Amino acid sequence: MIQGIFSSYANWLEFNTQSKLLGVLAVALLFLWLEGGHKRHGGFFWFTCLSFVLCLFPPTAYVLQLYQSLIYHGAWIYTFIPVIPMIGYAAVTFILEYIGDRQRKRSEKWVVVAAVLIILGLSLGTKKETFVEENHNQQMKLATQVLDATLELAGKSGLEHIVLWAPEEILQYARIVKPEVALYYGRDMWEKELEYFTDDRYSTECRQDYEWMKNNGDIYAVRQESDYQGARRIHNALKGGVNCLILPSQSDERIIRSIEIRFFKKAVLMGEYYIFIFTEDEVNRLA
Amino acid sequence: MKNTILLSSFLLIYPLALGTSFLYAIYGFFWKKKLTVADGYLAGGIISIGLAEISHLISGYLGWSFSACIRLLSVLFVVAAALLVFMAILSWLIRVKIKGRNRKNQREKERRQYLTSAEYIVSLLWTLLFVACVARILVNSDFSLYKDLTPELTSTFLSTDRLFTVNPTTGGEYLVGAPSRFRILCLPTLYGALCSWFQIEVSVLSFRIMPVVILGVACVAYYTLARAFWPDSRLHRMVFQIVILVLFLVSDTCEGQAGFLLFHQGFSPQTIRIAVLLPFSLSLLQRKRYELLLLPVLAETCLVWTGYGVGWCFLTTALWIAVKAFSKIFAGKKGGES
Structure with a gap:
């Protein structure tokens, strides 16, 4: 009181x-x-x-x-x-x-x-500043382009149901422009006020994955982590059902190479993002 | 573009026809000067929200698909419009037969008063400002999704064809569920129906069309307030409208104020509450049309998450009546002492 x-x-x-x-x-x-x-x-x-x-x-x-x-x-x-x-x-x-x-x-x-x-x-x-997205149109356009490319790649890999894990700026528009795409976590992860609108809660592991992704563009934060930690996060996300992964191109090169080597996947560079697609078999095998 | 024009025409004509017919059907015999076409437009918009709420609740309760919900809403829109227009015509015919056309002719004469030069300048200024505000919405791209799930919910309803079975933030099935207070809010259903009828994308409707429409409706709501303050002075009303637009532009820095909501979150239910329902409630209170206050109070309950269904419109009404009662008692005591 x-x-x-x-x-x-x-x-x-x-x-x-x-x-x-x-x-x-x-x-x-x-x-x-x-x-x-x-x-x-x-x-x-x-x-x-x-x-x-x-x-x-x-x-x-x-x-x-x-x-x-x-x-x-x-x-x-x-x-x-x-x-x-x-x-x-x-x-x-x-x-x-x-x-x-x-x-x-x-x-x-x-x-x-x-x-x-x-x-x-x-x-x-x-x-x-936190209330307003200054470059809303530009951001949404960029997110749509990246999502279109991801959907095309997923279609080629034979994926029907997509569960996406990507940086905030992509995820926040994904459900509006491409509602067929499911997300590993949504806007309620970083906007605490939206938690009132759902009774579902995220697991601690999922929250840690979010923190890892948030710091991924920050080269200094990433360098303090080992590439093993990054691989652990991706393993965890695959267990959570993720089959599409988008990472910012500013990510540490080490992380991208380590994912490519550990998961036998070649990253596709689309503008400012790397896209990884995992087929159903690969998800089952790797997770 | 064609669809956008069709949708804009629908949003202009349908509420106007529905609301004016509703008011005429009710007040046909006793149409007072205090009620205007602007009141009709706002009442029509609120009735449309009510119809969306009915179809939303029925579909949710019976577990219907979203497309069935839209079909029900279409039927409700047509039936309500037909019924109200029929009642309004009936009411008008009876009125003409009993009271004759004299009063109507007199009112038409009053309407035909020409604008003075000052009023011309002021109305031109208002038009320029309004165009600037619309341009501000359309050209600038500083929108905010902050604390609002309306676009996500609309997209989710349309893509899954189901109501509240999928979490709008993630697109996965709900593990526990959503609070019941959240599930009864009907704006996503209304937006979903508009997107479906006019084949418009949710992002275009939410970030382009609705903010402009709601800005226009807010101006109508403030016009009714201006009419309540100065029923006989057109110049006062016009200057008031200009000041309001300037205040919208000035107040866009502040979270929660009408300007901020209109320019950054024009699609959200909060905007409708603060920029439309509250000024409309104030104008009704100012004109002592207490019976119509039920419209904004119920609309707020259908649109916005409020505690136990009562929001700012209800509190405004209660406090206003308390202020009036207290001032009457105070005036009575003062009179007694003198």
């Missing part, structure tokens, strides 16, 4: 780094209050104030967090406040009724306009 209350405060800080909208909302509410604009639509004004207070005060914020269900990040409680409608309402009142008011002194208007411009000129927030 106490921890939850403290986390509400942390969420508030996090939200304010990403966006200054709540600050602008506070200015909008103050402006409407001072200008008497709140009287016209009192219900909306007081509702916004109340929801704002409920989200700010840590104990009520924690209750709201429980209400919205814990699958969402704590900062999502701020979506309950009608931030955009209220700022929009205040902005229209400001533009058409405050600035447009001929009885008001010009100097007074200029001071207020300057204050608003200063607020708008300040940084309005910083995007958290």
Whole structure:
């Protein structure tokens, strides 16, 4: 409970780094209050104030967090406040009724306009990089090309059902663009929030395989491992049903050669990736 | 391209026809000025979601295939539209017979008011901004799959022809299963049906078409809110719409805010909740159309994972009513003292 209350405060800080909208909302509410604009639509004004207070005060914020269900990040409680409608309402009142008011002194208007411009000129927030895939289209296109090549190779090898193990950037689009391909593990491996959507859990071995694959592009991390460890991981994946393996071309050459020698397979280079296909017999024999 | 145009036309015309007929069928005799075509469009969209939920639940409960689920949804769409249009025509005929055409003519006259020069400029500015927002969605490629499984689920339903037997993240059979609260969410079914009817790829629907459509629907929802604030001033409403689009663009840095969701996750149910259902609820509350509030509250339950089926729309309604009741009591006491 106490921890939850403290986390509400942390969420508030996090939200304010990403966006200054709540600050602008506070200015909008103050402006409407001072200008008497709140009287016209009192219900909306007081509702916004109340929801704002409920989200700010840590104990009520924690209750709201429980209400919205814990699958969402704590900062999502701020979506309950009608931030955009209220700022929009205040902005229209400001533009058409405050600035447009001929009885008001010009100097007074200029001071207020300057204050608003200063607020708008300040940084309005910083995007958290983990939320957004900047080169989404490019990534998806690349993933589709690699998957097409993999499916073609698998078809030539007579594979009907494909279970793929590949780096994150391929796996995250695989189920959208090629739903016929099954994966060794999915997006819920690295996006913990998606665990709420399934009762299935990954084994420790599978998690270790994920860590190995994640570090595979990192040449320095790979060099610390022996090629035996890499082979063990691949054995483990084959046991888990994997029959298609994709490794980034930045992988240590040692690993690629060792797989080729240990598993009697020749890697196919496709753009920035090496592709290995294992037939059903090979999987049974090697695993 | 042809299919995209057909789908866009369907998404424009069907909810409009369905929702307007629904409102006319209900309020045919008592159509008040506070309800508009925009309300009809939003109500139609929500009814479509409701129909998708019905077919999703029936198919899930009876263990039908996904193609059977789509067939049921097609039948429901046709039957609902036919029934509501018939009821609306009946209601209109009775109304014309009883009340005559005077009121309608008067309303048409009101509608024919010309735009002033200021309104022309403002509407031009709004159009430019809207086009900029659409371009932002179509040209930029900074989408986010973060915390959302809708595209994966849609692809999985379509490829396996089964509902919730395959884990959407891996494509393997479920070992334990999925939580029941997750299994009742119907948006993937609706998207799957749209992909199947119009032969469109899931990735195109999710990352290209739906974000633009939902941006448009969000503008409609905010228009209803603007109409609730300024029923008589067109200029105020137009400026409000411009400010809203600017705020969408500004708020795209912040997780959970409407701008972020519209520009980076326009396909997700969260976007519909925050950019459409919440402003629509606020506009209904502002206009005291409490009976219609059931629509956004139920839509939220069908789309988004909420605790015990009650989400932000329900809480907004409850809190708003509490604020109103409290202000009445407070005003009564103040009056008594004076």
